[in-house]
Amino acid sequence: xxxxxxxLSYGIGGKQIVCNAGFEVPSGAVTGVLGPNGxxxxxxxxxxxxxxxxSAGEVRLDGExxxxxxxxxxARRVALVEQDARxxxxxxxxxxxxxxxxxxxxxxxxDSAGDPAITAAALAAVGMQDFGHRLxxxxxxxxxxxxxxxxxxxxxxxxxxxxxxxxxxxxHAQLSVxxxxxxxxxxxxxxxAALHDLNLAAEFCDHLMVMAGGQVxxxxxxxxxxxxxxxxxxxxxKAEVFAxxxxxxxxxAYSGTVDAVV
Amino acid sequence: xxxxxxxVRRLSGTAWGTLLAAALVLSITAAVTIGxxxxxxxxVWGSALKHLGLGGIRxxxxxDGIVWDxxxxxxxxxxxxxxxxxxxxxxxxxxxxxxxxDPYLLGLSSGASLGAVxxxxxxxAILLPVAAFAGAMAALVVTLALATASGSxxxxxxxxxxxxxxSLASSVTSFVIFWSAQGDSYREVLxxxxxxxxxxxxxxxxxxxxxLLVVGSPIVAAGRILDGFAFGDASAASLGINxxxxxxxxxxxxALLTGAMVAVSGSIGFVGLILPxxxxxxxxxxxxxxxxLSALAGALFxxxxxxxxxxxxxxxEVPVGIITxxxxxxxxxxxxxxxxxxx
Ligand SMILES: Nc1ncnc2c1ncn2[C@@H]1O[C@H](COP(=O)(O)OP(=O)(O)OP(=O)(O)O)[C@@H](O)[C@H]1O
Ligand SMILES: [Mg+2]
Numbered sequence: 001x002x003x004x005x006x007x008l009s010y011g012i013g014g015k016q017i018v019c020n021a022g023f024e025v026p027s028g029a030v031t032g033v034l035g036p037n038g039x040x041x042x043x044x045x046x047x048x049x050x051x052x053x054x055s056a057g058e059v060r061l062d063g064e065x066x067x068x069x070x071x072x073x074x075a076r077r078v079a080l081v082e083q084d085a086r087x088x089x090x091x092x093x094x095x096x097x098x099x100x101x102x103x104x105x106x107x108x109x110x111d112s113a114g115d116p117a118i119t120a121a122a123l124a125a126v127g128m129q130d131f132g133h134r135l136x137x138x139x140x141x142x143x144x145x146x147x148x149x150x151x152x153x154x155x156x157x158x159x160x161x162x163x164x165x166x167x168x169x170x171x172h173a174q175l176s177v178x179x180x181x182x183x184x185x186x187x188x189x190x191x192x193a194a195l196h197d198l199n200l201a202a203e204f205c206d207h208l209m210v211m212a213g214g215q216v217x218x219x220x221x222x223x224x225x226x227x228x229x230x231x232x233x234x235x236x237x238k239a240e241v242f243a244x245x246x247x248x249x250x251x252x253a254y255s256g257t258v259d260a261v262v
Numbered sequence: 263x264x265x266x267x268x269x270v271r272r273l274s275g276t277a278w279g280t281l282l283a284a285a286l287v288l289s290i291t292a293a294v295t296i297g298x299x300x301x302x303x304x305x306v307w308g309s310a311l312k313h314l315g316l317g318g319i320r321x322x323x324x325x326d327g328i329v330w331d332x333x334x335x336x337x338x339x340x341x342x343x344x345x346x347x348x349x350x351x352x353x354x355x356x357x358x359x360x361x362x363x364d365p366y367l368l369g370l371s372s373g374a375s376l377g378a379v380x381x382x383x384x385x386x387a388i389l390l391p392v393a394a395f396a397g398a399m400a401a402l403v404v405t406l407a408l409a410t411a412s413g414s415x416x417x418x419x420x421x422x423x424x425x426x427x428x429s430l431a432s433s434v435t436s437f438v439i440f441w442s443a444q445g446d447s448y449r450e451v452l453x454x455x456x457x458x459x460x461x462x463x464x465x466x467x468x469x470x471x472x473x474l475l476v477v478g479s480p481i482v483a484a485g486r487i488l489d490g491f492a493f494g495d496a497s498a499a500s501l502g503i504n505x506x507x508x509x510x511x512x513x514x515x516x517a518l519l520t521g522a523m524v525a526v527s528g529s530i531g532f533v534g535l536i537l538p539x540x541x542x543x544x545x546x547x548x549x550x551x552x553x554x555l556s557a558l559a560g561a562l563f564x565x566x567x568x569x570x571x572x573x574x575x576x577x578x579e580v581p582v583g584i585i586t587x588x589x590x591x592x593x594x595x596x597x598x599x600x601x602x603x604x605x
Contacts, residue, residue, distance in 0.1 A: 051496040075502030087492045088361055089547045095489075102490050103502035155501075 003027050003159065003190050008047050008057030016214055017043050020057075023219040025207045027062055027158075030185045032201035032222075033194040035211035036235055041194040042083055044211065045161045048192065049080040061159050061190065075103035079157035081148045083164050083194075087136065093147050094132040097122055100154030122153040125180060141168030149177065153184075160184065162193035166200065178204040202226055202250045210234055226250045232258060275551030278544055282558035289562055290341060293569045294333045298577075301329060310334065331464075339462035339526060340568040340582075341561035342470035344533055346523040348541075348560025349478055351534025352553055353516040356488040357509055358417040364535040365520040368420070368513065369427035371529030373401025374521065376431045376438075378454050378528065383442045390454075390461075391469065391525035398521035401427050406513070415509055416495075457530030457583030459568045466526040473522035477515050478557065485549035488512070492547065530583045532590025533560050533567075539597050 008021040018040045025031045033041045046052040048059050050066065059066045066074055079100070087096075097119045105112050123129045126146040131139070136147060145168050152160060165181070166174040174197075181191050182204060192209075195201045201208060201222075208225040210218040212234050218225045231239045236258040242251045273281075294306045309329040311318025321329065350365035358367065366372075377397020380386045386393060409415055409423035435455075443451055453460065487508055490498040495505050520534075537560045538552065545551045564582070567589065571582040 046496060049496075049500050051499040071499070071504055072502035075500060078500070080496075080500040082493070082497060085493045085497060087494075088359060089492050090542065091492060091547050095546060095548060096492075099490060099492065099501060102486075 002060075002062070003029075003031075003192070004060045005048065006058050006060075008044065008059065009055045010043055010047055010052060011055060018047060019214045021211070021214075021216045022057075023207075023209045023216060025190070027190045028185055028188045029206040030181060030191045030193065030204060031207040031209055032205035033192060033209050033211060034196075034198065034201060034234075039211040040214040041211055042163050043214075045080060045163050045192065045194060048159075049078055049161050050074050051080065066159075072103045075155065077157055078159045078161065079152035079155040080161045081145075081152045081163060081165060083167065085144070085148050091136045092132065093123070093128065093134050093136055093139070094119060096136050096147055097132075097150045097154050100151040100156075103155065118154050118156070119150075122150040123147075125153055126150045127176065142170060142173050145169060146173070146177065149180075157189065159190045159192070162191065164194050164196065166195065166197065174200060198226065198231070198252045202252065203244075203247070223250060226252070273544070275545045275548075275555060278555055279551075279558065282555060282562060286341065286558055286562050286565070289565050290337050293337045293340075293565050294329060296569050296573055297328070297333060299325065299328050301325060301333075305329060306334070335464045335467050336459050336462040336568070336572075337565055339466040339470055340459050340564045342467065342474055343459070343523045343527045343530065344537075344560035344562070344564025344567075345557035346470060346474055346478060346519045346560075347530065347534040347564075348537040348556040349474075349481060349553055350516040350520045350523075351560075352538045352549065352556050353481060353488065353512050354534070355538060356491055356549065357512050357516075358420055359491060359494070360417060360421060361539070362535070363421070364531075365516065365523075366428070366529055366531075366534075368405045368424045368517055369401035369431060370398040370517055370520050371524060372428040372431035372435065374398040374524040374529060375455055376401075376435045379435050379438050379451055382451050382454065383438055383447060391466075394528075395521050395525040397431075398517070398524050401431055402514075402517045402521070414506060415513075420513070453579070453581050454528040455583075456581030457528040457586070458571075458579065458581045459527050460572070460579050462526065469522055469526050473519055474557075477519045477522075481512070481515055481519070482550075482553045482557075484512075485553045488549040489547070528581075528583065530564070530586055532586045532594070533564055536590045536593050536597070537563055540593070 002024055004024045006022045008018060010018045021044055033044065035041050043052065047054045061077060066078060098115060100122065101115045101118065120129065123132060126149050128143065128146050128150060131143065136144065139147065145165065149165060165177055169177060178200060181193065185191050205222055207220065208222050209216060210225060210230065217234060218230055226241060228239050228241050231237055231252065238255045238258060240253045240255065242253065244251045291303050291306050295301045295303055305321055305325065306329055308319035309321045309326050312320055313330050347365050354363040354365060354367045355361060374394040374397045377393035378390055381388060381390050381393040405423045405427045408426065409419040439451055487503060490501045490503045499505050538556045541552055541556045541559050545555055567585045568582045571580045571585045574580060
């Protein structure tokens with residue numbers, strides 16, 4: 001039972017943005033995608049979701065080739081939370097979350113019987129149960145992020161792709177979103193999340209995948225990947241990596257950028 | 263209304279639908295009674311039922327002619343055109359994610375105008391509705407070709423290409439008018455360009471109602487797909503929607519609907535722009551409710567706008583497009599102002 005990505009590539013205007021990306025993690029694991037701005041993390045997630053056409057490569061979830069599925073079937077298995085989802089429309093939070101049910105019903109049918117309950121449960125899971133009737137565009141950045149997460153939960157995916165899910169969130173909300181992600185993975189949902197905070201990645205992920213310049217430069221269990229040497233090479237930052245006194249997981253302490261530390 | 267709640271959305275879509283439908287039936291009846299010849303609601307229904315072979319009463323010949331041959335087809339055409347334009351506006355706005363999109367977005371009205379002006383002024387020997395429809399479809403094809411010349415059909419390219427073709431067709435139309443219109447033909451052309459239901463016959467009813475039925479009902483049935491576009495193409499695709507196919511089909515459907523409406527009435531502005539925005543305030547953005555309710559509201563609006571157009575200046579007809587613009591522009595400004603206040 002695995003998520004296996006092989007040879008995934010995407011270019012635009014003669015420029016390779018993701019180049020031959022591959023990794024393999026057990027399904028049900030939480031995988032953090034790390035890498036500097038512009039490394040290709042968002043592009044990789046969009047390729048995996050099928051919202052950008054890969055020029056080569058395949059994504060297999062439990063052996064099933066996602067690119068060969070019909071769109072709707074793929075959308076029942078894979079949900080994507082984009083980095084910065086916006087709408088011009090005055091939609092209520094409930095309407096936004098209900099969008100997640102789209103692949104589960106006939107395009108010509110009305111709401112299915114279970115939809116209200118699933119929508120409510122998804123909102124409750126992200127702690128937004130009292131916001132159902134608010135207008136999405138009047139929410140704070142963090143609240144919007146959580147509503148988008150609820151939308152993806154309503155989609156009931158087996159593979160959840162999150163592009164910087166903790167962006168905009170206060171520290172409490174960050175931890176609660178990532179705890180939710182861990183609970184989902186305990187229920188068997190495979191999660192791949194682009195993250196910028198190395199310490200949160202170290203604490204909540206099982207596996208890490210590091211990108212730079214469109215290529216996967218490291219992948220594996222957290223402890224193997226997150227080293228001072230890698231952080232300096234990829235981010236041009238000096239850092240010490242310790243073991244957390246309680247959990248034993250890696251903890252990163254920074255000591256300046258490489259060009260500043262002569 | 264506080265910006266954070268949706269107090270306005272107190273009634274369900276079904277409740278609004280019932281309300282609007284009832285208002286529409288009453289309005290159609292009332293509109294037929296309004297005019298120089300005095301006719302009662304009783305006469306209207308009597309005559310209509312008689313002609314449909316459902317009992318009713320036989321009116322004196324002249325009155326019957328006014329009801330059945332003049333006013334009723336005109337009012338029904340107004341209702342159908344209003345409904346079609348409003349629906350087409352909803353679709354265009356959803357597909358381009360542009361709140362300012364209207365049914366004429368793809369150069370349709372300018373194309374239709376060019377076709378119509380060719381008939382009215384240059385004496386091209388085809389029927390006016392046919393020429394207008396052909397003009398609209400030609401503009402549509404050129405716009406889509408231009409929009410996709412450099413790759414896939416994106417909302418921005420669609421809007422820009424529509425603008426370019428629109429300007430081109432308008433300037434050719436102006437040139438033809440400038441070159442060849444004289445005397446009364448000016449008024450005739452202007453009347454058509456501003457939109458008018460003055461020439462409506464049962465044939466217009468058949469064309470506009472037929473388009474509503476054949477093109478409009480599938481759009482309503484598939485309305486839910488449009489919901490998925492709220493957060494953009496990528497988000498729609500991740501929900502399992504075939505974005506390019508839906509965009510093409512929906513644009514073509516909305517264009518066909520608009521083309522049929524323009525063919526019978528000329529291009530009437532603001533209906534497709536304003537009504538969808540007002541209906542969103544009532545029922546929110548879900549297209550399953552938005553599409554049919556916009557259609558009803560558009561019908562209601564145009565029935566009254568046209569009644570005003572033919573009665574406000576006595577025997578002289580004002581092009582209905584002037585009325586819809588006079589009402590529509592301030593309403594639109596108000597909507598913008600509210601939106602600004604809410605943002
Ligand atoms: N449509 C496009 N045209 C040109 N360049 C693009 C396009 N989309 C992405 N890129 C480029 O590809 C690179 C990778 O972009 P991507 O959004 O995947 O980065 P990222 O790792 O998610 O960065 P961030 O951490 O800032 O979110 C960037 O250099 C970006 O400028
Ligand atoms: Mg990104």
